[in-house]
Amino acid sequence: MDIERIRKDFPVLSRIVRDKPLVYLDNAATTQKPAVVIDAIANLYRQYNSNVHRGVYLLAEETTQAYEDSREALRRFINAESTQEIVFTRNATEAINLIAYTWAEATIKAGDEIIVSIMEHHSNYVPWFRLAHKKGAAVKIIPSKTDGTFDMDAYKSMLSKKTKLVGIAHMSNVYGTINPVKEITSLAHKAGAAVVVDGAQSAPHIKIDVEDLDCDFFVLSGHKMLGPTGIGALYARKAYLESMEPFLSGGEMILRVTLDNVVYNELPYKFEAGTPNYEGAIGLKAAIEYLESLGRDNIEAYERELTAYGLEQMQKVPGIIIYGPTDPSKKGGIIAFNMEGIHSHDIGTILDNEGIAIRAGHHCAQPLMIDCGVSAMARASFYFYNTKQEIDILVRALKKTKELFGHVA
Amino acid sequence: MSLEELFKEIIIEHYQHPKNHGHMEHPDAKSEGSNPLCGDELQMELCFDGDHIKDVMFTGNGCSISQSAASLMTEAIKGKTLEETRGIMDEYKKMLQGNSYDPDILGDLEALSDVRKYPARVKCASLSAAVLDQALQQKK
Numbered sequence: 001m002d003i004e005r006i007r008k009d010f011p012v013l014s015r016i017v018r019d020k021p022l023v024y025l026d027n028a029a030t031t032q033k034p035a036v037v038i039d040a041i042a043n044l045y046r047q048y049n050s051n052v053h054r055g056v057y058l059l060a061e062e063t064t065q066a067y068e069d070s071r072e073a074l075r076r077f078i079n080a081e082s083t084q085e086i087v088f089t090r091n092a093t094e095a096i097n098l099i100a101y102t103w104a105e106a107t108i109k110a111g112d113e114i115i116v117s118i119m120e121h122h123s124n125y126v127p128w129f130r131l132a133h134k135k136g137a138a139v140k141i142i143p144s145k146t147d148g149t150f151d152m153d154a155y156k157s158m159l160s161k162k163t164k165l166v167g168i169a170h171m172s173n174v175y176g177t178i179n180p181v182k183e184i185t186s187l188a189h190k191a192g193a194a195v196v197v198d199g200a201q202s203a204p205h206i207k208i209d210v211e212d213l214d215c216d217f218f219v220l221s222g223h224k225m226l227g228p229t230g231i232g233a234l235y236a237r238k239a240y241l242e243s244m245e246p247f248l249s250g251g252e253m254i255l256r257v258t259l260d261n262v263v264y265n266e267l268p269y270k271f272e273a274g275t276p277n278y279e280g281a282i283g284l285k286a287a288i289e290y291l292e293s294l295g296r297d298n299i300e301a302y303e304r305e306l307t308a309y310g311l312e313q314m315q316k317v318p319g320i321i322i323y324g325p326t327d328p329s330k331k332g333g334i335i336a337f338n339m340e341g342i343h344s345h346d347i348g349t350i351l352d353n354e355g356i357a358i359r360a361g362h363h364c365a366q367p368l369m370i371d372c373g374v375s376a377m378a379r380a381s382f383y384f385y386n387t388k389q390e391i392d393i394l395v396r397a398l399k400k401t402k403e404l405f406g407h408v409a
Numbered sequence: 410m411s412l413e414e415l416f417k418e419i420i421i422e423h424y425q426h427p428k429n430h431g432h433m434e435h436p437d438a439k440s441e442g443s444n445p446l447c448g449d450e451l452q453m454e455l456c457f458d459g460d461h462i463k464d465v466m467f468t469g470n471g472c473s474i475s476q477s478a479a480s481l482m483t484e485a486i487k488g489k490t491l492e493e494t495r496g497i498m499d500e501y502k503k504m505l506q507g508n509s510y511d512p513d514i515l516g517d518l519e520a521l522s523d524v525r526k527y528p529a530r531v532k533c534a535s536l537s538a539a540v541l542d543q544a545l546q547q548k549k
Binding site: 341342343344345346349350352353360361362369375376404405406 | 412413415416421425446447448449450470471472473474527529530533
């Protein structure tokens, strides 16, 4: 991978911020966009914009085709069997809520159990917590092991006939841990439970094969994989989608409306009420094609190298505390850390002054913060357009942070 | 913008060695507040003597800005009348909002003047004023 050439595809990466070249290391929050994505959206509005699935004129055909091409690109991207299994949503959060308000709402009963891991983002925790509260069901939380990996033994001991649903992050947005989803799913299925995989962090970085993972639901957010904001997707097995009631209702999701009856549309349109975000879908397709042109194996291999280098260099910073696995083969390019006696917000501000963008705070994963006994962490997260030189700049800035705060008494 | 302007020595000093830190036995007023998105937390306790603030203590958790601001604020208002305290808080808020203010009234609190150049951090510095405001409302 020719990173210097790749970086030129991303207009924002050449920005100067606070008199320094931008070092963008907040990719777990959102990624930057290549020109092909920006152009795809601009082209839509300049050349063929119309509503989808409605008009009988040429522009409507073109927009509808582009929208559906995106669904096909996404199907291929996650290796789903059919485009009928791909529902466009706003983001991963909306996709999880869709499951919670339809399938889970109809399935979970008092006394049932929902199992999630301690590593979940609030988006794969709060909807289940609310549902359990409403239904008189229980949420059980799988701890992580001391090295920040998934505790399979704890999980096995929690599974029972009461388990109806297992929610698991494919990749933790804090630890970066890549969880053994295939094994988790296989065990859940033996217990008779369905599995929701939160792929918001994994889909941008590692090859996704929902057939191989054998999960029942998989969700992702477009903006974390070079796409625009406001577009995400739910993958669900056809049998589930067929059995589920619609989530939102209105236009587009119906086949026929009479004075006394409503017939829902076929899959996946039954779950896409209202004019969809076709702009987002068209941008997402350009993002998917860009990722495929680089080669997803190449992306994965380069990011692993970057993560290994990041871990090695950051561990040399005096007083740094790194959370999650330090074995690069067990994680993606996310490194959460703190510095002794220095709050993560102060780290964030000092780094910002050096042109470095990182995240500081609870990362929408407060159960994990509680588990670690901290209220906040700093987090550097990489994408394929980052370089080892940028990691060097980060490490130098962290050392400077340490100096500025002196030695804590 | 140099970092030394924001993270002045006095700020680091109050962060690492806060003044008036802890609890009092019989506070007349107690209040707490947090910045839920970033996790800064602050609790304040006040003891009054007529219209004077006889004693003030705080505890908390968070960044250097939020915690040093609380420490500096307690120093600034201790022994002051309620009216003087209101005056200090008004000037402090003006400073954080980027308006002109009277540095003589603020004293050491002026160390936080550069926070306004970092809009994301203004809420860190504002927390102590908000928590103090709540505690003062309990004094009727």
